Amino acid sequence: MLRTHTCGELRAEHVGATVTLAGWVHRRRDHGGLVFVDVRDRNGLTQVVFDPDAAPAAFEAARDVGHEWVVAVDGSVRPRPAGQANPNLPTGAVEVVASALRVLNPARTPPFEINREQAVEDGTRLRYRYLDIRRQRMQRNLVLRHAVTAFIRAHLNARDFLDVETPILMKATPEGARDFLVPSRVHPGRFYALPQSPQQLKQILMVAGIDRYYQIARCFRDEDLRADRELEFTQLDLEMAFAEAGDIMALNEDLFVALVAAVAPQLRIRQVPFPHLTYADAMERYGTDKPDIRFGLEMVDIGPDVAGSAFRVFADTVARGGRVKAIAAPAQFTRREIDAFEAFVKGLGAAGLAWLAFDADGAVRGSVARALAAPEIAAIRDRTGAGDGATVFIVAGDAPVVALALGRLRGELGRHLDLIDPGELAFLWLVDPPLFEWNAGEARWDSVHHPFTSAVPEDVPLLDTDPGRIRAQAYDVVCNGYELGGGSIRIHERDVQARVFALLGLSDAQVQAQFGHLLTAFEFGAPPHGGIAWGIDRTVAILAGEANIREVIAFPKSLSAVDLLTGAPSPVPARDLAVLGISVVASSPPDATDA
RNA sequence: GGGGGCGUGGUGUAGCGGUUAACAUACUGGCCUGUCAAGCCAGAGACCGCGGGUUCGAAUCCCGUCGCUCCCGCCA
Numbered sequence: 001m002l003r004t005h006t007c008g009e010l011r012a013e014h015v016g017a018t019v020t021l022a023g024w025v026h027r028r029r030d031h032g033g034l035v036f037v038d039v040r041d042r043n044g045l046t047q048v049v050f051d052p053d054a055a056p057a058a059f060e061a062a063r064d065v066g067h068e069w070v071v072a073v074d075g076s077v078r079p080r081p082a083g084q085a086n087p088n089l090p091t092g093a094v095e096v097v098a099s100a101l102r103v104l105n106p107a108r109t110p111p112f113e114i115n116r117e118q119a120v121e122d123g124t125r126l127r128y129r130y131l132d133i134r135r136q137r138m139q140r141n142l143v144l145r146h147a148v149t150a151f152i153r154a155h156l157n158a159r160d161f162l163d164v165e166t167p168i169l170m171k172a173t174p175e176g177a178r179d180f181l182v183p184s185r186v187h188p189g190r191f192y193a194l195p196q197s198p199q200q201l202k203q204i205l206m207v208a209g210i211d212r213y214y215q216i217a218r219c220f221r222d223e224d225l226r227a228d229r230e231l232e233f234t235q236l237d238l239e240m241a242f243a244e245a246g247d248i249m250a251l252n253e254d255l256f257v258a259l260v261a262a263v264a265p266q267l268r269i270r271q272v273p274f275p276h277l278t279y280a281d282a283m284e285r286y287g288t289d290k291p292d293i294r295f296g297l298e299m300v301d302i303g304p305d306v307a308g309s310a311f312r313v314f315a316d317t318v319a320r321g322g323r324v325k326a327i328a329a330p331a332q333f334t335r336r337e338i339d340a341f342e343a344f345v346k347g348l349g350a351a352g353l354a355w356l357a358f359d360a361d362g363a364v365r366g367s368v369a370r371a372l373a374a375p376e377i378a379a380i381r382d383r384t385g386a387g388d389g390a391t392v393f394i395v396a397g398d399a400p401v402v403a404l405a406l407g408r409l410r411g412e413l414g415r416h417l418d419l420i421d422p423g424e425l426a427f428l429w430l431v432d433p434p435l436f437e438w439n440a441g442e443a444r445w446d447s448v449h450h451p452f453t454s455a456v457p458e459d460v461p462l463l464d465t466d467p468g469r470i471r472a473q474a475y476d477v478v479c480n481g482y483e484l485g486g487g488s489i490r491i492h493e494r495d496v497q498a499r500v501f502a503l504l505g506l507s508d509a510q511v512q513a514q515f516g517h518l519l520t521a522f523e524f525g526a527p528p529h530g531g532i533a534w535g536i537d538r539t540v541a542i543l544a545g546e547a548n549i550r551e552v553i554a555f556p557k558s559l560s561a562v563d564l565l566t567g568a569p570s571p572v573p574a575r576d577l578a579v580l581g582i583s584v585v586a587s588s589p590p591d592a593t594d595a
Numbered sequence: 596g597g598g599g600g601c602g603u604g605g606u607g608u609a610g611c612g613g614u615u616a617a618c619a620u621a622c623u624g625g626c627c628u629g630u631c632a633a634g635c636c637a638g639a640g641a642c643c644g645c646g647g648g649u650u651c652g653a654a655u656c657c658c659g660u661c662g663c664u665c666c667c668g669c670c671a
Contacts, residue, residue, distance in 0.1 A: 029634095030630095031633080038631070049630095067621085086630095088631085089631080111605060113606065113621060119607065122664070124606080226665085289671090558662090562662095564662095
């Protein structure tokens with residue numbers, strides 16, 4: 001090695017040792033007659049002193065090095081002079097007196113400062129990701145990510161799980177997200193697909209007797225990106241034979257609790273065991289299937305209070321089957337703030353935002369204070385529990401719009417009123433989601449989760465009568481308003497699976513073509529089984545306190561699905577396409593390289 | 596496919612109808628032997644993403660476009 005120690009390990013016990021450090025020039029402080037250079041590697045910083053009396057050549061060399069040059073320093077460890085120790089550095093008790101400095105590689109002036117925690121535009125960070133990763137934030141996040149995956153593996157290995165790899169080149173599936181397709185050269189006109197998840201193969205592994213499987217698996221979905229969605233992402237994928245829903249949840253809950261204690265002990269889990277919330281409850285109270293329950297501000301249905309109102313907007317909504325729901329916030333707001341909230345919910349499809357403010361002196365103000373009758377206002381106040389000084393926000397409309405608009409307004413209010421404790425992790429299990437949802441466009445039922453999800457046993461008879469009311473044996477793990485992942489107990493009986501496919505509108509021929517391999521496997525002794533998959537990226541982001549998963553991915557795409565470091569996606573030579581039997585019928589213009 | 600935000604020296608910001616386009620930091624040169632975001636002095640560096648329009652006059656207002664970003668649709 002070109003070094004004897006890392007830049008993070010020298011302590012008082014090393015005093016007197018002759019050492020060689022290698023790393024990047026983090027900072028240089030040139031006093032004219034004395035130069036300090038902080039040498040950095042990912043383990044830390046060590047102060048090196050260059051003294052012209054002790055080593056004139058090294059001193060002169062040190063005057064010329066710039067930020068981020070790669071250097072090696074020979075020297076000896078000595079204690080800092082009295083009063084000169086730096087308590088902010090783990091190595092701050094000592095310093096290295098240089099005898100020689102070698103420049104291993106000079107560096108251009110970086111496009112942004114590596115040694116400061118200053119915000120830099122995302123595009124610039126991604127273009128120079130190797131410099132961004134040198135900075136403290138990305139170092140910390142990648143170290144945390146490693147700790148998370150290492151912990152998960154150790155935890156599951158110790159519980160007799162087998163890590164099995166599954167292919168990246170898979171069979172295309174019509175269900176779910178858009179597939180990334182990979183053309184086959186050997187079979188022109190045919191395509192592999194990158195897996196959206198290893199779902200089918202892990203079930204086949206159950207049939208294969210691998211009764212406890214896991215994999216930290218890359219998954220691919222060709223859909224538009226978001227702060228919490230990348231084209232490719234990483235999941236802990238896990239499946240167990242002979243397990244019931246409670247077993248899967250208990251195992252994962254133990255894993256989450258141990259994981260947090262091990263890698264993010266500064267965070268507190270709000271409630272253990274994790275609370276269970278039904279899908280119906282979550283939608284009713286929070287307007288989402290991934291609620292942030294670190295704060296209250298729950299939604300309340302005030303439909304019964306306004307059904308007979310002279311205020312037609314509310315009464316008509318109730319009459320035609322819509323919902324009128326409210327949130328009571330324990331605060332007063334300015335008109336400007338309320339206008340902003342209204343613009344926010346309108347942007348989500350709400351027709352408007354009604355409000356009532358209950359002043360301490362008993363007066364009632366607000367957009368519907370005059371439109372509603374006094375008893376109606378009193379009923380709303382009673383039902384929402386609004387106290388003196390509270391403001392009630394009301395959205396009326398179709399159930400999905402009310403849920404989205406008021407649910408998201410709830411989040412805005414929680415942040416606005418500073419009700420969210422960033423040091424808290426509010427895990428919960430979201431249970432009993434519907435198995436199917438009606439697809440009006442295609443006039444058929446769709447799987448909410450995926451077509452292998454089993455029904456709650458007592459709901460199975462509803463397959464023939466009322467599929468929309470069937471609850472799935474499925475569970476999502478939610479934390480702080482993010483869906484980390486979900487799973488289910490799978491169908492392992494062939495006839496039930498056939499009935500589900502029939503309900504989904506799949507013909508026998510389609511089933512055979514798409515899922516024949518799985519159904520055939522199930523005829524050879526499929527054990528009852530179930531599993532879960534949850535997002536490593538989202539989990540690490542939450543544990544790191546990051547709002548965007550790109551902060552915990554070494555080389556992410558930009559929001560417009562471009563790799564700014566390498567330039568992917570890029571055109572390929574026509575001859576490469578010809579070999580694959582592919583011709584391009586439409587293409588993006590050449591890179592409009594921005595000035 | 597749709598809507599919102601942002602784009603000003605390398606970086607981060609200010610300026611929002613008339614400014615020699617400001618500040619911090621980085622960068623260059625000089626001074627300085629105990630600093631640790633070292634300090635002090637001097638200097639260079641921006642036609643304000645790009646294109647068009649309005650105006651006597653545009654970084655500033657309008658339209659288009661590109662890039663980054665947040666959201667809806669889409670996606671668990």
